[in-house]
């Protein structure tokens with residue numbers, strides 16, 4: 001049987017740092033509220049770089065880390081809800097810019113769970129034997145869809161990209177991936193597209209922004225995050241003690257704290273970088289995994305769970321031996 005393995009990772013964040021104090025000047029908020037309710041101190045906001053630019057810079061680092069060239073890749077899957085254009089997809093822009101061969105390249109949309117979905121798709125395509133080396137990216141410029149007059153959302157969202165190169169292995173490294181959707185809850189977290197025109201003369205609409213029912217999303221997240229971790233442990237016959245780390249989607253420090261309490265997992269095992277980057281949607285998980293590897297919180301051979309939740313509503317997770 002063909003198994004999938006992480007060959008390398010990389011990430012990129014824009015240089016521009018936006019502090020809580022910067023946001024105090026835009027909306028009725030304050031550093032104390034943001035830190036205590038979310039754990040966020042800073043976030044990165046792109047200036048002039050679009051999603052494919054962030055994705056490209058993360059991908060180059062992941063290829064370097066994997067010690068392979070762009071021509072070795074035969075599959076690109078990008079998770080994003082903030083592509084440069086409705087089409088072409090970010091994956092196709094990336095394929096062209098990296099100078100890859102003529103290969104399969106497409107985007108997936110599962111909001112903040114997007115990277116787990118992309119990983120699932122790439123993992124299964126490699127396991128099928130049809131593909132051998134995949135570039136899987138989570139990249140977002142959420143701030144272009146954030147209403148910086150809405151204090152409920154503008155303190156949370158930010159821009160980043162993370163990338164992972166997958167290859168084949170005789171041993172099971174990606175042991176299990178679970179992905180779920182519950183579309184009847186779509187109204188809790190969404191971004192409207194442009195509405196259909198009544199006729200061709202209908203004037204252009206106001207640009208759409210992210211909308212969220214924060215408290216309901218909080219309840220959803222603190223239910224599904226512990227659930228997916230427990231299911232992964234059960235279905236792979238591992239115990240919490242065997243895990244080196246849990247790398248959860250960085251949406252809110254309190255969601256991670258509460259999940260750790262429910263799971264009775266020491267908080268030290270929950271990776272966190274939300275303080276510096278905020279919620280970067282599909283980029284959050286690969287950015288966090290890359291940072292965990294760079295800071296030696298994850299080493300070769302370590303077992304870890306990554307899990308996410310988000311718009312859709314969607315959620316999912318993976319049990320991985322790095």
Ligand SMILES: CC(C)(COP(=O)(O)OP(=O)(O)OC[C@H]1O[C@@H](n2cnc3c(N)ncnc32)[C@H](O)[C@@H]1OP(=O)(O)O)[C@@H](O)C(=O)NCCC(=O)NCCS
Pocket residue numbers: 028029030033034037038112151152153155189212213214215216217218221251252279309310311
């Ligand atoms: C958004 C979130 C931080 C709000 O925290 P909360 O403790 O639920 O706060 P509430 O929404 O109950 O709001 C409490 C008060 O703070 C206010 N408030 C909201 N945003 C604020 C801000 N940035 N600064 C100051 N006050 C704010 C609210 O207006 C409300 O005031 P009111 O009581 O006068 O109406 C929290 O619900 C959350 O993180 N939810 C999950 C969101 C998420 O992760 N989304 C992405 C998933 S991928």
